Amino acid sequence: MKKILSCIKIKCFKYIRYMAAVSVLMIISLSQASCSNKTESPTQTASSSQANMSDTDLTEKKDVFLIDTDNAGDDGTDTLQVSDMSVKKKVPEQSFADVDETVYITADSVNIRKGASTSAPVLKKADKGAKFQRTGKNSEWSRIIVDGETAFVVTRYLTEEALQTTEGSKDQGGSSAQYASGAQIKLDPSWKYAGNSKINSGYAVLYKAENNRKDITVCVNAGHGTKGGSSVKTLCHPDGTAKVTGGTTAEGAVKTVAVSTGMTFNDGTSEAAVTLKMAKALKTELLSRGYDVLMIRESDDVQLDNIARTVIANNTSSCHIALHWDSTGGDKGAFYMGVPDVASYRQMEPVASTWEKHEALGKSLIQGLKNTGTRIFGDGRLPMDLTQTSYSTIASIDIELGDKASDHSDATINTLAKGLADGVGIYFGK
Template identity: 65%
Template structure:
């Protein structure tokens, strides 16, 4: 099994054009906190280690949103304590369970969101490694059998910050924003101990994107009760990089990735 993992990780690093970076497959340890709440957890994330001269020794979990076959057939607890969801989204407000992973939207040109988030994850991962960050790629291929809880718990235990990449389901090209924690959740753990870091990271990413000339929606945030932030014990953000009608060509994705790298540097106090 170990040999197969190494071969697979090498193949993945070739896909990502990151032959020179060491890659290790990492699965979910069911003893980790909240891991028992996940339902789809047999997939593996891949940890890439930066080989620049002065690595930062900071690991960023890059989570390409969606892309889990069967993810909508399973339901998981929205909150670790089983309380009701405060805001609607893919799943209605008031429910206690949500799709383990939703399948995501389809762009107006027919491209699936999951395809674009994966492409974006590869571009961002490469730039982060070049910048000296280590990268935990939650999903490296079309499908990973890790639900939103499993993805979050892996990031909690193997990364220093967690960035989930998404595009929104509106058709306005309204701009980028991050999903901030609703006030009603700020007393529930682990949100209570972490929401300020989520906001600081979210605001930093928005500043970085602004610096690249990316259009920002309103103040760059929208309150949303997400499984990701409800289970995160590290700085954690769901960033929506546009919507169904936004351009997602390679040039745009590169610019968005540069903005995100800038934002991460801002968060950690590095000037880029």
């Protein structure tokens, strides 16, 4: 009988541990429970085993099984989980390996904290796909920048890969939500890479759609049109490395003109005048379809170099489309400047985190143009290492809508605007 009793005690003890592990509430309820709840326990001896379950036992069990809802709560689910007394341990000083990379949240409602500990105050919660700059990491915690402040998040809820969202990429870029329609947006010196810009006294203007709002902001960048832009040089790449392909600036160069002058059409019209006309037509088309539009340039001159244009777009827009015509003279058709398939280039940030979005946007625009009957050059893609691409943290493309010999009548421009707007719709799944 003694043997049976001790066996039952062990079983009951195991049961208590199990139940304690499920939840604190269950532990409390256990104070009234008996082994008779357990089907494999002989009912005859149930009451005697209950006698062994003193208040002291329960208190001890509670101490052992501190439940750290917070730890689990960092994935936002707030599921109860047992954490082996981790709460009782003093949090050791965290050391971080310095990094500089874009990361994305992999779960919903993840806690962003003021310190690298689950006991640190929660600054805010972030949802799946939210993008942050990571400045340090260790196996448990990552140091990130949130609204200009240092904050911390559990490393396992971060990925360096941009997440594919079912609604397209509208929430992956910057946001213009804080600005009113008509807002003049200057380069904010605190924005990433803003310090690399040399010409930035001008501003872009935001226009918000009145009807059928999509809450997607398209940056429309009329290529060229910066007085003095070709006598100033800026770094080709944010990290100071050399260009990997030749173009207006040769391969191997570290610096390039801040904004080039652009070509002149065979009929004597400047490229900058045509890109401006194109930008205005595209703005009208996009607004009518419910897109907000950030206009980089609305007259002959805007004092924003290619880096300033790109950084403003990064921080306010969902995608960035720079309008150009190529300097060849064969009326060869439209194409986008693809991201060169050069390992060092595709591994360089922010290209590494963004290049697939550039390619997807470029393909979508070409598809949209093709659908309107626009002539396409080859497969519609020519890889080129551009300042715009090198600094873009959102889907961003330089599209060449033709060349020196191409027609740029109002009718053609309007057709191109429809094709580009269709392409934006393809990209965002609208």
